[in-house]
Amino acid sequence: MAEVIRMPRLSDTMEEGNIVGWQKKVGDKVSPGDILAEVETDKATMDLESFNEGVLLYIGVEQGPVAVEGVIAIIGEAGEDISATLEAIKKEASTADSKADTKEKPAEKVAAHSAPKMAAAPAPTQQATAVTDDGRVKASPLARKMASDAGFDIADIAGSGENGRIVKADIENAIANGHTNKTAAAAPLSLPQIGIDPSVYGDKPVSQMRKIIAKRLGESKFSAPHFYLTMEINMDNATAARKVINEDAPVRISFNDIVVKASAAALRKHPDINASWLGDKITYHQDINIGVAVAIDEGLMVPVIRNADLKSLTALKVEIKDLAGKAKTRKISPAEMSGNTFTISNLGMFGIEEFTAIINPPDACILAVGAIIAKPIVKDGNIVVGNMMRITLSCDHRIVDGAKGAAFLQTLKGFLENPVKILV
Numbered sequence: 001m002a003e004v005i006r007m008p009r010l011s012d013t014m015e016e017g018n019i020v021g022w023q024k025k026v027g028d029k030v031s032p033g034d035i036l037a038e039v040e041t042d043k044a045t046m047d048l049e050s051f052n053e054g055v056l057l058y059i060g061v062e063q064g065p066v067a068v069e070g071v072i073a074i075i076g077e078a079g080e081d082i083s084a085t086l087e088a089i090k091k092e093a094s095t096a097d098s099k100a101d102t103k104e105k106p107a108e109k110v111a112a113h114s115a116p117k118m119a120a121a122p123a124p125t126q127q128a129t130a131v132t133d134d135g136r137v138k139a140s141p142l143a144r145k146m147a148s149d150a151g152f153d154i155a156d157i158a159g160s161g162e163n164g165r166i167v168k169a170d171i172e173n174a175i176a177n178g179h180t181n182k183t184a185a186a187a188p189l190s191l192p193q194i195g196i197d198p199s200v201y202g203d204k205p206v207s208q209m210r211k212i213i214a215k216r217l218g219e220s221k222f223s224a225p226h227f228y229l230t231m232e233i234n235m236d237n238a239t240a241a242r243k244v245i246n247e248d249a250p251v252r253i254s255f256n257d258i259v260v261k262a263s264a265a266a267l268r269k270h271p272d273i274n275a276s277w278l279g280d281k282i283t284y285h286q287d288i289n290i291g292v293a294v295a296i297d298e299g300l301m302v303p304v305i306r307n308a309d310l311k312s313l314t315a316l317k318v319e320i321k322d323l324a325g326k327a328k329t330r331k332i333s334p335a336e337m338s339g340n341t342f343t344i345s346n347l348g349m350f351g352i353e354e355f356t357a358i359i360n361p362p363d364a365c366i367l368a369v370g371a372i373i374a375k376p377i378v379k380d381g382n383i384v385v386g387n388m389m390r391i392t393l394s395c396d397h398r399i400v401d402g403a404k405g406a407a408f409l410q411t412l413k414g415f416l417e418n419p420v421k422i423l424v
Contacts, residue, residue, distance in 0.1 A: 002076030002085050003052050007066045010041045011334040016067045017041050018208050024056050030075055037072070040208050044301075044337075045330040050075065057082050060089075065208070139166035146171040213299045220361045224277070225397040228356050231409045233416050235372050235387045241419045245313070255389075256292075256346050257317045258422075259369055262415035264288050264309035265422045267342055270408040274341045275399050276362035282399055291340035291360055292320055294327045301327040302360060304340045313423070344369060354390040364399040365408075368392040389416075 007017050018040040024030060035047045036056070058074035066072055071089050074082055137155050139147075143166045147154040150171065157174050159166035206214075238258055246252045267274045267288050276283045288309045291302040303323030305316060326332035343360040348371035357368040370390040377386035391412070395405045415422050 002057060002074050002080055002082050003054070004071055004085065004089070005036070005050075005052070005073040005075060007039075007068050007070045007072050008048070009068045010039065010046055011044075011338075014041050014068060014208075014212075016065050016070075016208065018065050019061050019063055019072065020045065021063065022059060023047075026056055026059055028056050030054055030056050040330075041334075044332050044334065046333075054078075055080075058086065137166065138164060140168065142168050143171050147174075150175055207298050209299045209301075216361060217358045220359050224359055224361070226356075226359065227395050227397050227402065227405075228392055229395065229402070229405045229409055230354065230390060230392045231413055233389050233391060233413050234377070235389045235416065238416055238419045239372070239387050249314070251314050251317050253313050253317055255348070255372065256344075256369070257313055257320065258416070258419060259346065259367075259391075260290055260292065260305065260308060260316055260320070260344060261311075261313055261422050262412055262419070263342065263344060263367060264290060265415055266408055266412040268309050269411050270404070272404050273365050273400060273408045275364040276341065277364065277396055277398050278362060285341040287339075287341065289339050289341045291337075291343035291363070292324070293343065293345040293357075293360075294324045296328050296330070301332065301337065302340060302343060303327050303332060303336055304338065306339065343367070348372060348389070354392060356392050357394050359394050359396055364396050365405065366394045368394065 010017065020038040020040050022037045023035045024037075030036070030050045031053055032049075032051055034050045036050050037048045039046055039048045052075045054075045055078045056073060057076050057080060060066070060071045060073060071092075074085060076082060138159065138161075139154055139157075140161070143157075144154060146168065147157065147166075152171070152174060154166060157166050157170050158164075160170050161167040235255070238255065242253055242255065242258065267290075271284050274285050274288055276285065287307055289304050289306045290308040291304050294301050294303060303320075303326070305311070305319055305323070308316065311319070323332060323336060326336065340360060340363060343357075343363050343366040345357045345366060346369040347355060348369055351371050353370045353373060355368050355370065357366045359366050368391065370392075372387050372389045374385050375388050376383050377388065378384075379386065391409070393405050393409055395402075
C-alpha cells in the first residue's frame with residue numbers, strides 16, 4: 001500500500017522546510033535509510049531519510065518551501081495506482097485553502113464596500129503642433145532658441161499661438177511642467193564599467209534560517225524587557241597566561257576560550273543568571289550549557305557547549321572549533337544547537353570595541369564581548385598601557401535584576417583578571 005511522505009519537524013522551532021534537491025527520482029527503488037532529499041531547515045541543511053521500502057511514485061515539490069506535515073512524496077509498489085491518494089491530497093489542500101479564504105473574506109468585503117467609486121478622469125487633450133508646407137514646425141525665432149537652449153525637440157511642444165504656432169509662453173510652460181526631450185530620454189545612459197557583480201544586488205528569497213532569526217530575535221527583543229550592563233576588564237594577566245599556555249601546547253587557546261571558561265565558572269557562582277523564562281515559571285538550570293554564536297554567510301548559528309564549567313580550556317577549544325566548523329558547513333545537528341542556558345557573542349576579532357546583543361531565548365542573559373584594546377590606564381598611581389576589554393551583559397528584567405547582573409559581572413571580571421582561578 002502506498003505511503004504518503006510528509007515534511008517532518010526536524011528541529012524544535014521548524015515551521016517549514018525548504019527542499020534543496022532530490023537524491024531520488026520518480027521510479028527509483030527506495031530502501032530504509034536511503035537519502036530521499038536534501039532539506040534546509042531554520043538551523044541546518046539536513047538529509048531526509050526514507051523509512052519505507054518500495055518505489056518512489058510521486059514527488060510533490062521538486063524545490064522550494066513545504067510546511068511541516070505537508071506532502072512531499074509517495075512511496076509504494078511498482079505500478080501501483082495512486083490516483084485515489086493524489087485526489088485525497090488535492091482535497092486536503094483545497095480544504096486548507098478554503099479555510100484561509102474564509103478568514104480573508106470579511107476584510108475583503110469591508111474594503112469593497114468602503115472604497116468610493118470614482119469616474120475615470122478624461123485624458124488631457126493637446127493641440128497638434130502646426131507644420132508648414134515644407135514640413136517645418138511653426139514657431140517664433142525666440143521660441144526656437146529657448147527650446148534649443150533647454151534641449152527640447154520643438155516638435156514635441158504644443159503651440160498655443162495663432163494656427164498652433166509655438167511661442168515663448170509655450171516653452172516657458174514646458175520648462176515649468178518638467179517637459180522631457182523624448183529623443184534624449186530614449187537614448188540609453190552609458191555608465192562606466194566598474195566591475196560590479198550584479199548577482200549581489202536585487203531581491204533575494206528569504207532563507208529558512210533568516211526567517212527564524214527574524215522571528216525569534218524579534219520576539220525576544222520586543223517581549224523580553226532588555227537592560228544592559230557594561231564593564232571594562234584588564235586583560236593583562238589573561239594575555240600573559242595565554243602566551244604561556246600556548247608556548248608548547250598542541251592546541252592553541254584563544255581569548256574566546258578563556259571567556260567561555262570564565263563565564264561558566266561565574267555562572268556556577270550565580271545560578272540566577274543561568275536561568276530561563278518559561279511564561280508561568282522560571283527554570284534555574286543545574287547544567288551550564290553555553291551557546292557560542294558563530295557567524296555564517298546566511299546569518300548566525302549558536303552551537304552549544306554542554307557542561308562547560310566541567311571542561312578544561314583545551315577540551316573547550318577542541319569542542320568549540322569542531323562545532324563552529326560544522327555550523328559553517330551547515331552540517332551541525334539540531335541537538336548540537338539546543339539546550340543553551342547562557343550565550344556568548346564575541347565580535348572582538350572584528351575590531352568591535354563594544355556592542356549590545358539581543359538575548360537568545362529562552363536564556364536570561366547574553367554576553368557581548370568586544371576587542372582587547374591597548375590604552376592608557378592608571379595603575380598604582382601611574383599611567384601605563386593596559387590591555388582593556390569591554391563586555392556588555394544583556395539581561396531579561398523579568399528574571400534578572402540590575403544588582404544580580406552586576407554581581408555576576410564582578411565575579412567574571414575577577415576570573416578574567418586573575419585567570420589562574422579558573423584553572424584549578
